[in-house]
Amino acid sequence: MESITLTADLDALAKISAFITAAAERCGLDERATWQVQLAVDEAVTNVIQHAYDPDQPGDLTLSWQCHDHRFIVTVRDHGRQFDPNAVPVPDITSPLEERQVGGLGIYLITRLMDEVRFEFSPQGGNLLTMVKYLPHDQPDSSDEVQVIQVHDRIDALTAPRLTKLVSERISQGARQIVLDLSAVSFLSSSGLRALLLIRKELMTLGGELRLAALQPQVYEVFTITGFTQVFNIHPSVAEARTAFSQRR
Numbered sequence: 001m002e003s004i005t006l007t008a009d010l011d012a013l014a015k016i017s018a019f020i021t022a023a024a025e026r027c028g029l030d031e032r033a034t035w036q037v038q039l040a041v042d043e044a045v046t047n048v049i050q051h052a053y054d055p056d057q058p059g060d061l062t063l064s065w066q067c068h069d070h071r072f073i074v075t076v077r078d079h080g081r082q083f084d085p086n087a088v089p090v091p092d093i094t095s096p097l098e099e100r101q102v103g104g105l106g107i108y109l110i111t112r113l114m115d116e117v118r119f120e121f122s123p124q125g126g127n128l129l130t131m132v133k134y135l136p137h138d139q140p141d142s143s144d145e146v147q148v149i150q151v152h153d154r155i156d157a158l159t160a161p162r163l164t165k166l167v168s169e170r171i172s173q174g175a176r177q178i179v180l181d182l183s184a185v186s187f188l189s190s191s192g193l194r195a196l197l198l199i200r201k202e203l204m205t206l207g208g209e210l211r212l213a214a215l216q217p218q219v220y221e222v223f224t225i226t227g228f229t230q231v232f233n234i235h236p237s238v239a240e241a242r243t244a245f246s247q248r249r
Contacts, residue, residue, distance in 0.1 A: 003064040008049045008078060016045055016063055020074065027067040028135055036113040037074065037133050043106040044076045044129055052080025052127065071116075072133045079126035085119045085158070111162060116152065146245050148238055150181040155192030164195045168202065176208030179241040183214035188222045200232065209233070213241040 004019050006012040020041045024034040045061060053059045061078045085107060111117050116132035147170055155163060167178065180196075200210045211233040215223070223229045235241040 001066040005062045008061045023065045027072045040113040048078045074131045076129040147175045148179045154187040156189040157191040160191045160195035188219045211241040213238045
């Protein structure tokens with residue numbers, strides 16, 4: 001992991017941009033993905049600069065990156081005011097400009113541009129923002145008829161749109177038989193269920209099919225309570241989900 005620590009003021013933006021651009025290129029991100037990371041990082045550090053510290057007493061922020069497990073991982077840490085992403089209103093992007101409320105657009109952009117976004121806070125560690133961009137070779141070859149997508153952490157109101165976006169991109173690239181590996185998912189909310197229903201509907205419309213695999217007990221219980229075990233094809237393992245696809249041919 002490589003890091004840079006700077007005073008949290010607007011003069012730091014140029015150095016941060018150069019630092020993260022060089023890192024993205026070293027990790028093999030293409031021009032579009034590099035631009036997306038640049039913008040996400042700029043929004044994140046600008047939020048720290050403008051809101052974490054008092055204007056006359058700027059503290060430090062530390063930007064770090066690493067390439068690991070086919071992912072480009074960027075973290076932004078500060079020791080300013082505690083940041084609660086749930087307190088940030090969802091931006092209005094549909095009303096006429098003169099009717100829209102100010103605020104929330106930066107966080108919205110970050111969650112749309114990056115594949116994974118996590119906010120954490122501790123009294124000792126301060127605010128920690130982790131942003132992940134999947135590397136190009138992490139994308140399955142569209143010629144692979146059955147595509148497996150591993151989902152991490154939670155599927156809730158914050159993360160569900162990112163999952164929908166990711167799967168929709170795979171579908172646009174030609175994927176029609178998709179397995180979602182949920183072995184690393186520890187929490188599923190009603191927003192997550194709706195996202196999975198939308199993905200299933202999109203695939204069915206195109207003659208495709210969605211299968212779910214390796215659900216943790218608490219996640220499977222959500223499907224049982226809601227009766228969705230009758231709606232989704234659920235398998236104990238990814239291998240069994242793959243086999244189920246092959247048996248239909």
